[in-house]
Amino acid sequence: MxxxxxxxxxxxxxxxxxxxxxxxxxxxxxxxxxxxxxxxxxxxxxxxxxxxxxxxxxxxxxxxxxxxxxxxxxxxxxxxxxxxxxxxxxxxxxxxxxxxxxxxxxxxxxxxxxxxxxxxxxxxxxxxxxxTDKSRLAAQLTSLEWVQSFPGTPAQKDLLVRNMVNCAFCHSLERVVRSPHTAEGFLSVIQRMKIYETDHSSAERIQIVSTPDPLEGLMWYGRKAKDIADYLATLNLSGGKATWDYPLKTLPRPSGEGTEAVVTVYPIPRQPSVIHDLDVDAEGNVWYGNTGWDYIGKLDPDTGEFQEWEAPNFRPPAEPGTQRILGVMDIQVDPEGRVWAAVGGTKQTVFLPETEQWRIYDLPVIWKNPFLSPVREGEKAIWGTGLTRPPEGDEWPEYAFRRNIETGELSEGIDLFGGKPVPQDPNRANQRNYCYMMEQDKNGNFLCTTPEASAITRADADGNVRMIPTPTPHAYPRRGYRDDQNRFWFTEFWADRIGVIDLDTDEIKEYPLEPRYISPYYARPDAKGYIWVSSTGSDRLLRLDPRTGEVVKYLMPVYYDARKVVVDTSADHTTVWLPNKNRAQLIRVEIPD
Ligand code: HEC
Missing domain, CATH: 2.60.40.1120 (Carboxypeptidase-like, regulatory domain)
Known part of the structure; x- marks a missing residue:
C-alpha cells in the first residue's frame, strides 16, 4: 500500500x-x-x-x-x-x-x-x-488542415497529397499557400523543388541532387507538374489576393486518452540538420541518423546529453551542378547493441559503440535501399536490397541479400521482381516494382512493402518470391514492423488505412483512419497490442487499438514531420520515440499506464 x-x-x-x-x-x-x-x-x-x-x-x-x-x-x-x-x-x-x-x-x-x-x-x-484574424489562424494550421480547407475535387487533392514525396515533405503547406505564384510561376517553383534531395533535405538544410529538368513536360513523382501548378494557383494568394477566399477548417483538439501524453522535444545540437530515422538501445539511449550531415548521434534521455560520431560515406563524387549527398538514414540497433546505419553509397555499415569503430561490408549492388530490416532478440540476420544494374523500362532489377550479423557472411541475392508485372494506376506514370521497407518473418525470411504494386512481397527460404496485394488497390504500403504473433503491421499512405498481414496465412486486414489525407507513414506495434502510427502533415501521433478499431490522436507541441516510430521496450511505461525530420528534433511521447 x-x-x-x-x-x-x-x-x-x-x-x-x-x-x-x-x-x-x-x-x-x-x-x-x-x-x-x-x-x-x-x-x-x-x-x-x-x-x-x-x-x-x-x-x-x-x-x-x-x-x-x-x-x-x-x-x-x-x-x-x-x-x-x-x-x-x-x-x-x-x-x-x-x-x-x-x-x-x-x-x-x-x-x-x-x-x-x-x-x-x-x-x-x-x-x-x-x-479572429485569418492570417493568424492560417499560421496555426497543420498541412492536413490546409488540405481539408482546400476547395477542389478528391482527384485534385490526390494530385497534391498522394505522391511518394508531396509538397508537405520538407515544409508545411502554409509556405505554398502564402505564396503569390501564378500557375506558370508554380511550374518553375516545382522545377526547383525537384532538384532537392527529399530525404536528406528540409526547408532549412538543402542538398541539391540534380540539375533542373526542362519545364516542358515536367513531372512530379509520376504526376504532371502542370496539373499540380494549375491547382495550386487556385489555392494561394495569387493575383494580389490579401487572404484566402475559402474558409479555413480546423481539426478537433485532442480529447479523452489523447490528452494523457507527456511529450518532450529534444532539438539535436547540430542545427540545421535532418533526422529521418532513429532507434532505441536496451538502455533506453536514442540513436539517430543525421540525414543532413554524415553523422550518427546518441541521446541519453536521463542526462539530456548528445554525442555524435562521423559516419563514412561511399557515394561516388557528385556530378557537376549537384552536391555529393551527405547523411545517414535508417538506424537499427541489434540485440548486441551494435548500431547498423544506412550510410551513403552501396556498402553496409555497423558502428560498434564499445570501440567507437565502424565495420564495413560490401554489397554487390550499384544502388542500395536506404532502409534497414529490424533485428530483434534471437534474430541472426539483417536484410538489404539493391539494384544490380540500371533499371530499364518497367524493369527494376532489385535483389535481396541476407547478412549474418555475427559472421558478416552474405547470402546469394534473391531476384525480387524479375518478370513480375506492375499494376498500372492510370493517373500516374513511371510505375515500377520496388521494395520500400524491409522486414523478416519469424523464420528470418525476407519481406518488403512494394508501394507501386500495392503489395507485400515475400521470399521463402528457397528464394521463391510472391506478392500479396492489399485489399484496397493503390494503397501505397509504406513502412511498418512485425509483432510477436508473426504479423507485419504497415501503413497504407494513399488509402489512409493501417494494414496487417498474417505471415502464417498471407491474409491482409485493413483498419481505416480518419480523416482522408491523414497519410500514415510508419506503423509500430507495442507489447500491449496497440499500433503506433506517424501521420504525415497532421502533427499528430496516432494509436490504433486493433481490438476495437479505435484511434487515439495525440497532438504534438511542435510542427512535426513524421517518420519512423520506435517503442522503447526498456521503459516501464509506454514510451514512444519519433524523429522530427525537418526540425531535427527527437520527440519522446510517454503515456501513463
Ligand atoms: C525536398 C524538399 C522540398 C519539397 C519536397 C518541396 N519543397 Fe518547397 N521548398 C524547399 C526549400 C528548401 C525551400 C526554400 C528554398 C527555395 O525557395 O528554393 C522551399 C520553398 C518553397 C516555397 C517558397 C519559395 C518560393 O519560391 O515561393 C514554395 C512556394 C514552395 N517551396 C513550394 C513547394 C511545392 C509546391 C512543392 C511540391 C510540388 C514543394 N515546395 C516541395 C524544399 C522542398
Missing amino acids: IMNCAKPWYAGASLRHTLFVALATICFSLLAFQGARAADRFSLAGTVSSAGEGAMEGVVVIAQREGDTVLTAVTSDDSGRYAFPRDRLKAGDYSIRIRAVGYRLPEADAPRKVTVRIDKAAQLDLTLEPV
Missing part, C-alpha cells in the same frame, strides 16, 4: 484517475492533503479556459526553461486541468506557451512566465482568447 502511495506519475492514467485509485486504498487519508499529493507528483499544474468554451480540453501546454532548448508538453483534460509530472520539469524560470488551433494566450501575457520549484507545485491558470 505504501508502495502504491509512492508510485511514479506515469503509473496512474491521470490526476483524476490517480485520486480514484487512491480512494480505493488506505492512501485515502491522503486525500485530505490533495494539494500535498499533487505537489509530490506534479511541479506545475493549472487550468485552461476561455470565455467561449469555459474549461477547455485538449489544449497543449508547452513549458521551456530559461536557457534550455528542450520543450516539455502536457495536454489539458476534460475538466480543463493540466499537470506536469515533477520529474519532467527541473526547477527554474519557465516560459509557458499553448497550442490550440483557433486560440492563443492574450498578447499582453504571451508567453506566460512561471517559476518551478523543487519543494512546492506551482499553479498557473491560463485564459485563452479566440484568434
